[in-house]
Amino acid sequence: MAALFIFIIAGTPTGDASLRWTARALAGVLLVLLLVWHTRRRYYLPQTKSHRPTKVWRLPDYQVNILQRSAGHSNALTRLNEADSARARIFTSAIIFPASVRQRITERYEPGQRTLMQRVTIDAQLSPRVVRKILHPDEVSAAERRLTVPAQRSEPSVEFPPPHGAEHGVPTASAIPDSNGQSVILFPVLVPLKGEMVDNLRVLAADGSALPILSYRQYLQLVAQVLRTMLDIAYGRDISAETHGEAFKAEQLALRAVMRRAEIIDKDDDDSGSHELSIVADADVGPEVVNEAALTLAAQLVKKLTSHYAVVAAVPCPPDGRFVVSYERMMTPALELAPLSKGILNWMKARARLVFGSRPVDFAISLDSAWTTQSYHLVIDAQDGVFVGVQESTDLLEYLTAHWNRVKGIRKKRARNGQVQQAVARGESSTEATTPPPYYRFRRRAGQRYAHFYTRFFPEPIEELPRGNRVPEVRFRFYEVPPGSVFRAVITGCAAALLIWLIGFVASRKADPGTDVPAFLLVFPAVAAAWLGFDGQPRRLLEGTLAARISLVTTALCSIAASGLFMVYKANLLYFRWDNFFDMRILGIKSLAWSGLTLVAILNATSIGYIYLARSWEFMHLSSRPNTFGGPKEIVD
Incomplete structure (x- = not known):
């Protein structure tokens, strides 16, 4: 495969041009087939075989007989x-x-x-x-x-x-x-x-x-x-x-x-x-x-x-x-990627999070234990540097409503027969006739790193009850506390946009400024983006948001492209001198190539800056809401 790849890039040293391109096309088809075969043999088949059902042998009947006799009379x-x-x-x-x-x-x-x-x-x-x-x-x-x-x-x-x-x-x-x-x-x-x-x-x-x-x-x-x-x-x-x-x-x-x-x-x-x-x-x-x-x-x-x-x-x-x-105990949550039914944008964002290694703290916890007790507390204690952004349960209200309507129906039926008063007189406080309504609350979001869900009198699921046969889930989503990784992306993005515009402004007027310093300056944002965004192994679940990672990657690519474009202009290579064919000026830059690269850099910096300001406002809004229950206060003068 390596030889075929080199042949596709280099081609044959001599021969007819059409023959050389035909040979490259055939080599490309063969390379694709070899890649498919290698991927299937090396990755796909081992993974599918590892998920085969485990062989389980039934216990012999004499084991049941021994157990039965041991408890017999x-x-x-x-x-x-x-x-x-x-x-x-x-x-x-x-x-x-x-x-x-x-x-x-x-x-x-x-x-x-x-x-x-x-x-x-x-x-x-x-x-x-x-x-x-x-x-x-x-x-x-x-x-x-x-x-x-x-x-x-x-x-x-x-x-x-x-x-x-x-x-x-x-x-x-x-x-x-x-x-x-x-x-x-x-x-x-x-x-x-x-x-x-x-x-x-x-x-x-x-x-x-x-x-x-x-x-x-x-x-x-x-x-x-x-x-x-x-x-x-x-x-x-x-x-x-x-x-x-x-x-x-x-x-x-x-x-x-x-x-x-x-x-x-x-x-x-x-x-x-x-x-x-x-x-x-x-x-x-x-x-x-x-x-x-x-x-x-x-x-x-x-x-x-x-x-x-x-x-x-x-x-x-x-x-x-x-x-x-x-x-x-230790638990490994199942990874659920957004399907196409939720939209192409969500589908792409979910895959991009895996590619860039930027998954947020986003959990869905089933309330399987809530009905097994009279009072239930669920606490998600996340790491430092995050705050509760979303806490919801889409099916919880329907589930509780279905069970409470069932209890009210039984209560009305028994009330007509006078069975409610009889149940209370006998002290049967746990029957449907005297069951109190369910109750639940979420801890109000105040910029804290933990989420708290509380419920009592949670009903047990009933298979025959529509919308009440499946225990609902509670979803919690956490965001970064500003400044976080988004602020680092804003700094590097703004620095790259400013340098690209400045050097593009000069290089479009004078191809050779007489120094190679601009080429080194343009590389610095790329190095900073790589160091700030991917410096070592991640130690936590939330090590950087998707927006920050995409912005840092864009900054690095723009910086490297600008450094290469500067060397093209200094060497006076006409292959990329598009300004000879188009008369266009953007922000004082005469070159079309420099103008396009500058626009991409500015768009990257403004986009990540907007996201940073929006997240900062969201955090301040949640943190500064009045607390009517008293308690400690954090004062910022």
């Missing part, structure tokens, strides 16, 4: 104490009804060059009754041997007896103490989708100490224990394979769904475990189901854990039931 099993029963209750509530445990979530993101550091703090509150069973299991009276799972919204309550233990000495996940031997609770701090990798995860207690995380085997054992306990609740007795065949079949399918790894499967097969549990009560054979609500909760738990998995931490149990747990 036999003469060799012994029941766990009240503390283990309470831990199972906490785990179930935190998975199915997370807002009943999580009081507040603060989610913070810190951007890097290509990654995000996510730090999430969870404030949780447990029932005093549950805490007493964990800390003082021997003091629980016989009348309190059965626990009640708190219902959220319109879900029924379920009596929750102690779960079963493990078989053949398999350690149970619910019996894990912390490093100091204290009583602990098993809390799912993170419930990601199956197949999603969690990078550099650290789970921390309120004092900053690391918390132990259940292994995958312990997590499955915990799920099996909770599922078997719910089946015992549903039948009002300890089930057995001989008398509860349908229940055992449903349990086996449910465990298989929970243990299934991330893979592409049929949707009907994906829901088989939860579906079989939900229809156990309709079976004509076997004992009668006495508590269908337990089956409903079991089906919900299995449906959730079929597509997700839980990262469960052993958290020390506080005496008052209130604890704080946090986790942090």
